[in-house]
Amino acid sequence: MFGLLLCLPSFLSVVVLNIFPFLWVIYIAFTDVNLYKGTITFTGLENFLSVAHSEDFLSSVWLTVEYSAYVVVGASVIGLLIALVLNNEFRGRSVVRSLLVIPWAIPWIVNGFLWSWILDANFGLVNGILFQVGLINGYIVFFSPELALPLTALAAAWIQSSFTGLMCLSGLQAIPHDMYDSADVDGADVLQKFRHITFPWIRPTWGMATLVNAIVGLTMFDLIFIMTKGGPGTSTLLLPFLVFRQFFIALKIGEGAALSLMLTLLVLSVSLFYMILLYRRARFYR
Amino acid sequence: MSEVSKEKMTRRTYLKYGAGIVVAAAAGAAAYGIYEATKPPPAVAPPATTTVTAAPTTVTAAPKPTPTPTPFTGTLQLYAWDYHPELIKKHLGDFENLYGTKVNLNVTPYPGYLSSVQAKIMGGASVDVIYVQLKTQVKWFNAGWLRALDDLPGADDIKKGMFAAWLPRHTHPKTGQLITLPYWVGSYVNMINDRIRKENGFEWPKTLDDIYNQCKKLSAKGMKAPYTAYWSWQLEENVVNYIAGEGLDLFDSEGRALFKDDPRTKYVLDWMRKMVKDKCTSPTILTDDVGPIVTAWLNGDSYINNWHTYFIESYNRSGQGKELGNCKIPPVPPGSAQKTIAIGDNYGMMAKAQDVNAAWTLLRFMGAKEPKTGKFEVATAWATETGLMSPYPDLWDDPGLKSSVSTWADFDLFRKYVGEYSQPVTFRQNFIWYDEWVTYMEDTIKKMVVGQVPVEDVPKKLADKAEELRSKA
Numbered sequence: 001m002f003g004l005l006l007c008l009p010s011f012l013s014v015v016v017l018n019i020f021p022f023l024w025v026i027y028i029a030f031t032d033v034n035l036y037k038g039t040i041t042f043t044g045l046e047n048f049l050s051v052a053h054s055e056d057f058l059s060s061v062w063l064t065v066e067y068s069a070y071v072v073v074g075a076s077v078i079g080l081l082i083a084l085v086l087n088n089e090f091r092g093r094s095v096v097r098s099l100l101v102i103p104w105a106i107p108w109i110v111n112g113f114l115w116s117w118i119l120d121a122n123f124g125l126v127n128g129i130l131f132q133v134g135l136i137n138g139y140i141v142f143f144s145p146e147l148a149l150p151l152t153a154l155a156a157a158w159i160q161s162s163f164t165g166l167m168c169l170s171g172l173q174a175i176p177h178d179m180y181d182s183a184d185v186d187g188a189d190v191l192q193k194f195r196h197i198t199f200p201w202i203r204p205t206w207g208m209a210t211l212v213n214a215i216v217g218l219t220m221f222d223l224i225f226i227m228t229k230g231g232p233g234t235s236t237l238l239l240p241f242l243v244f245r246q247f248f249i250a251l252k253i254g255e256g257a258a259l260s261l262m263l264t265l266l267v268l269s270v271s272l273f274y275m276i277l278l279y280r281r282a283r284f285y286r
Numbered sequence: 287m288s289e290v291s292k293e294k295m296t297r298r299t300y301l302k303y304g305a306g307i308v309v310a311a312a313a314g315a316a317a318y319g320i321y322e323a324t325k326p327p328p329a330v331a332p333p334a335t336t337t338v339t340a341a342p343t344t345v346t347a348a349p350k351p352t353p354t355p356t357p358f359t360g361t362l363q364l365y366a367w368d369y370h371p372e373l374i375k376k377h378l379g380d381f382e383n384l385y386g387t388k389v390n391l392n393v394t395p396y397p398g399y400l401s402s403v404q405a406k407i408m409g410g411a412s413v414d415v416i417y418v419q420l421k422t423q424v425k426w427f428n429a430g431w432l433r434a435l436d437d438l439p440g441a442d443d444i445k446k447g448m449f450a451a452w453l454p455r456h457t458h459p460k461t462g463q464l465i466t467l468p469y470w471v472g473s474y475v476n477m478i479n480d481r482i483r484k485e486n487g488f489e490w491p492k493t494l495d496d497i498y499n500q501c502k503k504l505s506a507k508g509m510k511a512p513y514t515a516y517w518s519w520q521l522e523e524n525v526v527n528y529i530a531g532e533g534l535d536l537f538d539s540e541g542r543a544l545f546k547d548d549p550r551t552k553y554v555l556d557w558m559r560k561m562v563k564d565k566c567t568s569p570t571i572l573t574d575d576v577g578p579i580v581t582a583w584l585n586g587d588s589y590i591n592n593w594h595t596y597f598i599e600s601y602n603r604s605g606q607g608k609e610l611g612n613c614k615i616p617p618v619p620p621g622s623a624q625k626t627i628a629i630g631d632n633y634g635m636m637a638k639a640q641d642v643n644a645a646w647t648l649l650r651f652m653g654a655k656e657p658k659t660g661k662f663e664v665a666t667a668w669a670t671e672t673g674l675m676s677p678y679p680d681l682w683d684d685p686g687l688k689s690s691v692s693t694w695a696d697f698d699l700f701r702k703y704v705g706e707y708s709q710p711v712t713f714r715q716n717f718i719w720y721d722e723w724v725t726y727m728e729d730t731i732k733k734m735v736v737g738q739v740p741v742e743d744v745p746k747k748l749a750d751k752a753e754e755l756r757s758k759a
Contacts, residue, residue, distance in 0.1 A: 035404055036429035036718070056729060121569045122510045122582055139510065141569040145736050148573070229518045232572035233736040234729055248401045250722040 025257045033253035047258035051246075056237055057259075061266065064239040067153050068217030068270065074157030075213040079164020080206060084198075086165065087172040097169070103162035112226025115155035119143065143228055145235040152227050152236055153217070160216055164209040171202035207278035214274055218267045239263045358644035361388040365403055365416040367396040370672060377664045381651050384658060387644055407431055407636075414645040415652070418466050418634040420455060424715050426634065427458060427465045433637040434463040438646045444654045452628060452677035454710045459539075466632035467653030468665075470674030472595035473619075473708040474527040474626045480614040482589050490616040494528065494557045497590060497620060501566035504589050511568030511582045513561060515592040517735075518573050521728045523629065524592060526711055528554045531621025537713040541756045546749035550622075555734065555741045562735050572732055584609050594629060595695075595703065599673030602694035615699060619707050628708035630677075655680065675704055719755035726751045 029048070032041045051057055086097050106114070118125045119142040127139040142151050175198065183193050199206075221240040224230060230237040230245075243263060247256035366374055371393045378389045392413075394402045400422065407413060418426065426432045435441050441464055445453060448468075456466045476491065483490075486504065491497045501512035515524050529536060532550040537543060545551040561567050568574055568582060580600065582588040584607025591597065601613035619626040633653045639645035650656065652664045655678070662684070665676035670690040681687060682701050691697050714720060727748050733739040739747075 035408070036425045038408060038429070116575070116578075120578055122578060122587055123585075139569075143570050143573045145738070226575075228573045231518060231732055232570070233733045233738050235736075237729075245725055248398070250725045252722060 025260055028254060029257035029261050031254050035251060035253065043254065047254040048262075051255050051258050051262065056234055056242060059234065060237050060239050060242050061262075063149060063235075063237060064218055064263075064266065065270070067149055067220065067236075067238055068214050070150050070153030071156045071160060071217030071220070072210055072213045074154060075160030075164050075216075076206065076210040078157065079161040079209065080168050082161060082165035083168030083172055083202075084194075086169055100162055100165050100169075103159050104166065106159065108159070108222035109226055111155055111159055112223045115151075115158075115223075116227050119151060143232060145232050148228050148232060148235045152220075152223050155223050155227065156216060156220055157213075160213045164206070164213065167205050167209040168202055171205035172198065175201045203278070207274075210278065211271060211274050214270055215267055218270060219263070239266065358387060358641040360640055360644075361390050362414045362640065362644055362648055363392060363412050364389050364648070365392045365394065365406075365413050367399045367417055368393050369396065373667065373671060377652065377667060380663065381648060384651070384656075385647060387647070389648060412638075412640065413636045414639040414641075415648050416634050416636060417469060418632045420629075420631065420715050421721065422715075423466050423632060423634060424458060425718060427463075430637055432465055432634045433639065433642070434458075434461075434465055435467070435635065435646070435649075436464050438642070440650065440654075440657060444650075447655065447678050447680060449677045449679060449705045451705070451708065451710060454712050455628060455630070455677075455715075456632060459712055459716050466634045467649055468676050469631045469633050469653060470596075470668055471628060471630035471677045471704060471708075472673075472675060473703045474523065474592065474629060475595050475598070475615045475703060476620060477583070477591045477593065477598055477601060477613050477615060479583070479586065479589050479609055479612050481609065481612045482586070483614075491590075491620045492616075492618070493620055493622065494531070494554070498557060498561060498564075498566055501561070501589060502564055505565045509587065509589065511571075511588045513567045513571075513590050513592070514574065514579045514582055514588045515567075515571065516574070516576070516579065517571045517732075518575065521731060522724045523627070525554070525558075525727070525731060526714065527592070527627045528557070528621070530625055530627050530709060530711060531619055531623055533621075533623030533625065535711075535713065537717070537752070539713075539716075541713070541717045541719075541752070543749035543752045546745050548745075551745045552741065555731070555744055558731070558735055559737075559741050563737070572735065580605065581607070583607075583613075595675070595700065596673035598700075599694045614696070615703065617699065619703070624707065625709050626703065626707050628704075628710045654678075675700075677704070679705070717756070717759070719752075719759045723748075723752050723755050 028040070030042060030044060032043045032046070033039075034041075082100065086093065086100065103111075117123070119127075121127065121139050121141045121143065124139070124142070126142070127136070130136045131139065142148075179197050179201075180193060183197060188196070219240050220238060221244060224236050224238055224241045225244070228236040230241045239259065240263065243256055243259045246252045246259055364374075364378070371391065374391055374393075378391060382388055399417070400419065403413075403416065418432070423432065427434070444467065445456075445464055448456070452468070452471060455471075456464055456468065458465050476497070478491075482504070483500075486500070488500050489496070491500060497513065504512040517524060526536060529545065529551065532554060534545060534548055534550045536545050562571065568579070568588070570578070579588075579591065579593075580597070583591045583601060584605050586607075586609045591601075595615075598613050598615065601609070602611050618624045633649055635642075635645045635649050653676075654665075655661065656663045662676060662678060662681045665678070665681055666684065666687055668674040669676065669681070669687055673691075673694070675681075682705070688697050691700065730739060730744055730747055734741055734744050
């Protein structure tokens with residue numbers, strides 16, 4: 001009983017800050033909110049049907065999943081490679097390890113502006129370098145309908161690969177070195193050591209980082225707001241941006257709440273999928 | 287029972303009770319929703335209402351507290367967004383020196399201003415005077431948040447002292463009541479790099495086709511962004527402007543679409559599509575933010591920028607870049623109607639202001655001629671320091687203002703744009719469904735611009751959507 005009492009403050013804060021707002025969003029999703037009249041009218045499933053029948057909804061869901069996949073592939077693979085490199089002995093390793101924190105420490109909004117300028121079609125760093133070395137004759141429009149989605153995902157992957165790298169590096173440092181010594185005695189090559197020792201050992205850590213990357217991809221708003229505002233056209237109109245638009249521009253509070261719930265379901269489904277995929281064989285190594 | 291199993295039992299029990307609470311709360315929320323759906327409408331004491339017989343809606347007039355004769359000794363609350371807050375503070379300091387009334391400035395970042403202040407108002411925050419966006423002022427008034435100003439001393443003189451064309455931006459569309467005073471006004475203009483224009487032997491563009499032809503020539507010469515505009519975030523303003531320039535209103539006074547079968551709509555949409563397709567615009571016009579647009583203009587990578595008049599001040603005086611000082615505007619707005627749209631934001635007084643006299647004194651100090659000094663104190667300061675103008679002919683007659691503005695603009699032409707060429711676009715403020723229609727319209731036109739939707743389908747799609755929303759409202 002005393003233990004439960006000790007938990008009460010944190011439990012209350014969770015109720016007030018998480019559970020109540022979540023339940024309130026559920027309630028709002030079934031209503032029509034008129035801000036100007038201050039009225040809330042129960043409308044049943046109307047918001048969900050209206051959202052589901054809107055032109056942008058399905059394409060937005062697909063774009064969100066696609067975006068998340070780009071972030072996961074970019075951040076989780078590059079992050080793992082970074083960790084593997086930084087786990088080796090070399091001169092200046094501690095400096096490079098410290099630098100790894102920098103992308104992760106940069107706020108998302110700053111990161112958005114940073115990549116906007118790097119990829120700008122008129123003054124961008126990338127275009128400038130490619131032009132100066134003679135690889136292109138005219139500047140490339142990076143934020144075109146075809147490239148905008150993967151490139152905004154690249155900006156997210158840049159930050160998340162830093163996070164993944166840090167997580168995996170901590171996992172790598174926990175691997176007992178005598179396992180590699182035994183593998184050396186058995187004549188294992190580098191790839192075999194990675195496959196049978198390194199990856200299984202850090203798999204839970206890498207898996208958790210991948211899950212976080214997936215969730216970051218599915219809920220990304222800041223970068224889209226700064227870099228493309230959902231465009232060009234609707235090429236980067238991800239679900240979180242659609243939620244923002246319904247809430248704060250169209251002022252359709254009920255539809256915004258319905259979309260939020262759909263986004264939550266999407267995040268839960270994808271997270272569950274990742275968890276099953278990543279952990280189904282992990283028990284063999286416990 | 288072992289320690290391990292004890293720990294497991296405790297966690298399970300904890301989760302079980304936790305889940306129970308969540309389920310109970312969810313059931314409660316659902317029950318409350320059903321209750322809300324089925325309960326009878328609340329008995330409300332009859333408010334002070336003015337029924338407008340000619341109109342299908344009933345407009346609720348805000349309650350009007352009687353002006354108090356005793357001097358106000360409290361602190362007024364001003365809600366504003368974050369454009370030059372240091373200047374606002376300076377103005378409020380001047381106000382305190384003049385009247386001895388303190389004003390507390392509450393600043394909210396512009397991108398979230400609307401949602402933030404609406405939440406605060408609904409939450410019962412004490413607000414006396416507030417920055418009001420045009421698109422919300424009628425809705426705020428109808429909701430009983432803003433107070434009508436007609437009965438306050440000097441209100442009639444303020445109305446008479448404005449450029450006539452600008453008055454509808456400050457009055458209620460159905461009752462004609464004065465509901466706001468101007469914070470700033472301006473026009474949509476095509477700002478042209480005059481050096482580039484002269485070097486290429488271009489005449490002033492008189493039509494959208496002229497703009498296209500000139501930009502196409504510059505694009506062929508390698509200019510990166512001949513035409514720029516804030517299509518990424520303010521496309522609605524641009525579209526309304528282009529169509530108004532052809533002499534067409536998008537909606538009538540009842541919200542019926544007027545553009546569906548009008549050839550001028552297709553002309554404008556075709557023009558927008560070919561501007562992008564033929565590389566006459568910045569290649570990233572649909573994603574460009576303020577920074578790249580301004581930088582392109584000041585670096586000479588852009589020839590025309592279609593935006594607000596106050597950017598003339600940035601391009602000719604306060605900006606940085608090799609093209610500083612080369613910005614001119616055409617003698618008449620391009621387009622067959624030679625019209626552009628009036629833009630700007632307003633100040634309003636809350637219906638629940640602590641003291642009507644004190645709030646009105648502040649409102650007049652900021653948005654009209656100050657009765658004690660007989661000058662446009664704040665309006666003149668905004669105009670000279672930042673290029674934000676006001677719709678009062680008297681203000682424009684001030685020699686000091688004229689000499690200040692003349693350092694960065696052709697004063698007489700600027701006055702013509704604001705006083706003659708600009709038309710208020712009242713449908714932007716009158717319909718509750720307009721914001722939702724705008725999100726659909728912007729999506730559809732953006733898709734059209736990049737070739738994902740055929741131009742000829744767009745007018746019907748937009749008109750059908752407007753009708754659908756209008757019928758639901």
